[in-house]
Amino acid sequence: MSDNVRVYEIAEEAGASSNEVIAKAKDLGIELKSPQTAVSFEDAEEIANYIMTGKSSKLKKPAAKIKKAAPKTEEKPEVKTEEKKAIEDAPKKEEVKVEDNKEEEKTEETVEKPEEKPLKSVSPKKIIPKRRGLKIIKKKKPQEKIETSNDEIATPASNIKKPMKSLSEILGGNDLNDNPSEKAAPAPQSKAPVKKKEKKKQPAKSHDHGKVIEFEAKSTQEFNDNSDESLLGEEVVLLDMDLADTSKLFDEPKQNQDNKRQSRSSRPAAFGNRPQGLKRGKRKKRIKREVEEIEITEITIPEDVRVYEFAEACGKSPAEVITVLFGLGMMVTKNDFLKQDELEILGEEFGIEVTVKDALEDANYVDDYEVEEVDDSNFVTRPPVVTIMGHVDHGKTSLLDKIRSSKVAKGEAGGITQHISAYTIEQNNQKITFVDTPGHAAFSAMRARGADVTDIVIIVVAADDGVMPQTEEVISHAKASGCPIIVAVNKMDKETANMDMVKAQMAEKEMTPVDWGGDIEFIGVSAHTGQGIDDLLENILLQAEILELQADPDAKAKATVVESLLEKGRGPVATVIVQNGTLRVGDNIVCDTTYGRVKAITNDMGKPVKELGLSETGNVLGLNDVPVAGSFMVAQNSDKEAREIATTRAEHARAKELSKSTKVSLEEMSGLIAEGKIKQLPVIIKTDVGGSLEAIKGSLEKIQNEEVKVKVIHAGVGGITESDLILASASEGCIILGFNVRPTGSVKQKAKADGIQINTYSIIYDLIDDIKDALSGMMTAVIREENTGQAEVRDTFVVPKVGTVAGCLVTDGKVIRGGHARIIRDGVVTYTGKISSLKRFKDDVKEVSNGYECGIMFDKFNDIKVGDFIETFIQIEEKREIDL
Numbered sequence: 001m002s003d004n005v006r007v008y009e010i011a012e013e014a015g016a017s018s019n020e021v022i023a024k025a026k027d028l029g030i031e032l033k034s035p036q037t038a039v040s041f042e043d044a045e046e047i048a049n050y051i052m053t054g055k056s057s058k059l060k061k062p063a064a065k066i067k068k069a070a071p072k073t074e075e076k077p078e079v080k081t082e083e084k085k086a087i088e089d090a091p092k093k094e095e096v097k098v099e100d101n102k103e104e105e106k107t108e109e110t111v112e113k114p115e116e117k118p119l120k121s122v123s124p125k126k127i128i129p130k131r132r133g134l135k136i137i138k139k140k141k142p143q144e145k146i147e148t149s150n151d152e153i154a155t156p157a158s159n160i161k162k163p164m165k166s167l168s169e170i171l172g173g174n175d176l177n178d179n180p181s182e183k184a185a186p187a188p189q190s191k192a193p194v195k196k197k198e199k200k201k202q203p204a205k206s207h208d209h210g211k212v213i214e215f216e217a218k219s220t221q222e223f224n225d226n227s228d229e230s231l232l233g234e235e236v237v238l239l240d241m242d243l244a245d246t247s248k249l250f251d252e253p254k255q256n257q258d259n260k261r262q263s264r265s266s267r268p269a270a271f272g273n274r275p276q277g278l279k280r281g282k283r284k285k286r287i288k289r290e291v292e293e294i295e296i297t298e299i300t301i302p303e304d305v306r307v308y309e310f311a312e313a314c315g316k317s318p319a320e321v322i323t324v325l326f327g328l329g330m331m332v333t334k335n336d337f338l339k340q341d342e343l344e345i346l347g348e349e350f351g352i353e354v355t356v357k358d359a360l361e362d363a364n365y366v367d368d369y370e371v372e373e374v375d376d377s378n379f380v381t382r383p384p385v386v387t388i389m390g391h392v393d394h395g396k397t398s399l400l401d402k403i404r405s406s407k408v409a410k411g412e413a414g415g416i417t418q419h420i421s422a423y424t425i426e427q428n429n430q431k432i433t434f435v436d437t438p439g440h441a442a443f444s445a446m447r448a449r450g451a452d453v454t455d456i457v458i459i460v461v462a463a464d465d466g467v468m469p470q471t472e473e474v475i476s477h478a479k480a481s482g483c484p485i486i487v488a489v490n491k492m493d494k495e496t497a498n499m500d501m502v503k504a505q506m507a508e509k510e511m512t513p514v515d516w517g518g519d520i521e522f523i524g525v526s527a528h529t530g531q532g533i534d535d536l537l538e539n540i541l542l543q544a545e546i547l548e549l550q551a552d553p554d555a556k557a558k559a560t561v562v563e564s565l566l567e568k569g570r571g572p573v574a575t576v577i578v579q580n581g582t583l584r585v586g587d588n589i590v591c592d593t594t595y596g597r598v599k600a601i602t603n604d605m606g607k608p609v610k611e612l613g614l615s616e617t618g619n620v621l622g623l624n625d626v627p628v629a630g631s632f633m634v635a636q637n638s639d640k641e642a643r644e645i646a647t648t649r650a651e652h653a654r655a656k657e658l659s660k661s662t663k664v665s666l667e668e669m670s671g672l673i674a675e676g677k678i679k680q681l682p683v684i685i686k687t688d689v690g691g692s693l694e695a696i697k698g699s700l701e702k703i704q705n706e707e708v709k710v711k712v713i714h715a716g717v718g719g720i721t722e723s724d725l726i727l728a729s730a731s732e733g734c735i736i737l738g739f740n741v742r743p744t745g746s747v748k749q750k751a752k753a754d755g756i757q758i759n760t761y762s763i764i765y766d767l768i769d770d771i772k773d774a775l776s777g778m779m780t781a782v783i784r785e786e787n788t789g790q791a792e793v794r795d796t797f798v799v800p801k802v803g804t805v806a807g808c809l810v811t812d813g814k815v816i817r818g819g820h821a822r823i824i825r826d827g828v829v830t831y832t833g834k835i836s837s838l839k840r841f842k843d844d845v846k847e848v849s850n851g852y853e854c855g856i857m858f859d860k861f862n863d864i865k866v867g868d869f870i871e872t873f874i875q876i877e878e879k880r881e882i883d884l
């Protein structure tokens, strides 16, 4: 009740301007400065009433009240007629009002307010108008009520004297049949309404609220005399409406509802009583109702949505979402990301259609490119991109070298192709781009990527070796790529070369040669002599012709990154194959999460070029970071555009990474619990090129069993830096693995000082073997038992304060002091422990051999019986190796 009302609010209520309000307030002796000035509710009511009725108790203070009371008696007939109407309407009103249970709240407000009034103004008359929102109507006999109400009004004096009732009193005393006179108590309330009604109906509303009680009461005495019991069996309806409202209930139901809401406002009754109410309270209620009423039937959410975000979108609580998933055995917390299947389940459960929005919708630069740039009207034939795959040492690099007449293999550490590289050659004035893939199994992921940009796959099989395990793997990858396959049977120069053997083995793998009725071309070649190479190239071109490879050379460039590295002095370098358009120096490019401007391009021969055409390959400089091998490089209209796409994608990638770390299924949870035993070897991997990085990371992550595993804390392209050392020191036992990178100067010294182990490698097998050894060392040793001997208990001696000594004969092997032993009685092991004392006669001995007698005592065990057998054994710790 201490709330204040601002002038503009009064103006709004009274339908006047703020200035008018200020002026009228002045008449009442209330000084108001501006529309923002706050006044008490009492004053506000006075002012509003004064504006609307032209009358106010504040104009003539105590006298006015009396005056008001007086005309009331004269005017009562008028009141009565209205009241009569109300009573007549009452049964109808009941039906409507009964629905609104919240009416009780209103009555509480109305009772409190009048109680305050007597403190201020002496006369109870003043109080009575404050009562509002109470309408006590007896359900039956409405006619009687009219009569009684007439009588009541005839006794205004008693009403005036009547002190204000509490809510309970009012409720308890409104048996209208028995005590109609008590309703007279609020009679003075009608003074204001009566006056208002003299002028016009509208303003009267505010003061009519309390009248219903009034007209049904006969006398204050009766009112008081009423007991709660008197209401038993009667239906009492409490309405927060005045007479004017009552009529509106039927005429304008909507407006009436509004009134109901208003009256529920926490505003003081005197002012809040007004039909229009104050806006603040009103708005609140409305908003609440609207929220409740909205039924969510469909939602659109981003791909990575957390439980609480989903719950919010559905208008549910996170607990409801968690409960549903929990019921299905999925353990989630409110911060966990929801998977696709979980979203589907939840959608079904809540009856909500869930649409998953692509989080990268605005940064899907590859899709956008396809839509905007690819125009088949400009298509021309493009050179094929060929990937050579095969088992290690079957001669992929040698073959490519022969084709290009260069010796790439020589420079490679350990003679192994460490990463994908691409080259373009010309055959009969037609270009062919080759992609060389490494032979090691660790690079299988990269091979799969290689096949993605590939038009034709060449599987190299050594004619002397035939199909090897990796050949089989390669076949699967090649088939999965859907590309035409050509088998190059290499090393045909060798005496042991056996084309038919290769064909037969390949046919077993559903790679039937054309001359055997299949569809795979087998070309015998020799990387050494150059035999069959032309034939191979001709075949490639033939296949390309069949494929009708086409692209638009005039479009903006789209290329695939087949390799990436960080080069000192040059920055990030991406080896790309152009798939559409022409990539030029100066192009603004985006490459997944990286972006930049093409600073320079070098072709596969290392020569600077201005542009790369269709299917051509080269190294691109100018990206802000090392891109992921396999990502698409697309030219953008502006630097800003490129940056925005890359930034959005980088943020999304980060969120994804985060989501991975928080997503835990029930299955994983139990795994994690068991993981208390799992030992992790934290590593940081640094490599010279992106391809090696991924391959090493992938291989290391695969090295794990139920007990040990590698935990890659960080993996990056580039040299080992101090920040790597900081990262390593934060993780106990972390090893830094450098592949083709080495720590220098301060980094080396700091690592030594901090005791951080840095292992560098140039051969991937060595790195993997080292890690396997390290993991094996971390595995718990297996304890193996080895029986050493057996002794039979022939006698027992109890030595006071010492224990029982078993007099034994060693029947097998030897018994060792301090060794482990089992006591076997009737074939059952009754004790397992350690031999604490071993004697021959009186002497302590270390061991007693087969056929000799001895005295044996056990550690804290004396229950030894004649006829028991003592089996002795030793425990041998055996180191295990990680088995992969």
Ligand SMILES: Nc1nc2c(ncn2[C@@H]2O[C@H](COP(=O)(O)OP(=O)(O)OP(=O)(O)O)[C@@H](O)[C@H]2O)c(=O)[nH]1
Binding pocket: 390, 391, 392, 393, 394, 395, 396, 397, 398, 399, 409, 415, 416, 417, 418, 438, 439, 440, 490, 491, 492, 493, 494, 525, 526, 527, 528, 529
């Ligand atoms: N006799 C003979 N030897 C060959 C031929 N092609 C390759 N070699 C030899 O086979 C070995 C392996 O050749 P690479 O070209 O390195 O084989 P790769 O498949 O590229 O091997 P990785 O790079 O380790 O995957 C080398 O010693 C070559 O000299 C060939 O046609 N005839």
